[in-house]
Amino acid sequence: MKLIYSLAFGVATFFALNCGSGDEGGGGYSSSSSSKSANDPSVVEVKVNGHDFSPAEIHIKANQTVRWVWVAGTHNVLSGTACVPDGTFSSGSTASAPKTFEHTFEKTGSFPYFCDPHCSIGMTGKVIVD
Template identity: 50%
Template sequence: MKTLSVRAIAPVIAALFLALWPTAARAATVTVMVGPNCFCFSPSEVTISPGDTVRWTWSSGGHSTTSGNPCTPNGLWDSGILNQGAMFTHTFNSVGSFPYFCSPHCSEGMTGMVTVVNASPTPTATPPPSPTPGAVLGNISTRSFVQTGDNVMIGGFIVQGS
């Protein structure tokens, strides 16, 4: 009878460890280009989660990112007018829609939108159904010899009958 080596068991243990280890949500940073050969933001609309940051990067000068409806600032943020190569960031902590515009070019339609949505909830496991009264549980098993390089499929199934 062969015993399993540590090399054979280690990948299984590592996979289980990684699958079951809780992972913390990490904030993301989304980049929006400011004025890339147009009076526009690219992309003009982004969708993020609470805690994420938008980084506006200027590809041409003479533009701003100013929160509010076109040509009407609401005071949440204002980069001021910046030149090519500049960057400005804002972190969004609450859910909602946040319109913004370029103050010198808002009348030309240079506008954008940041939409902040909650992440999808983690699904909860559904417990397996209880056996039907009168059901008989059976165990079918087999043994086989497996060598290095062999492919093995392990599976299970439920057969219901009357």
């Protein structure tokens, strides 16, 4: 009986060691695909959250597109400062998720914008085209 137990233990240890080295090899694969995405690099996303834009300020290059993606709440995106729209871009009347709005910035400059119903509580953002 003792011989059988020690044989079984030896076999189990052998497989356990093999599995261990296999896991280490597999671990190398997971780190390679984490940071890069398949998204179009010319489109930059801004999340339209409960009461803010995230990120609130972004830098892009001329001819890049900003895509606002509604996550939560009812909002819109209007260009302008001090809660006064300037008509450069507008997502129209307020809407809830799922909704997206895109605008391509062809000229360099600073383009502040806001959410009409939440501007007074600081739901503002800025696109800086370098």
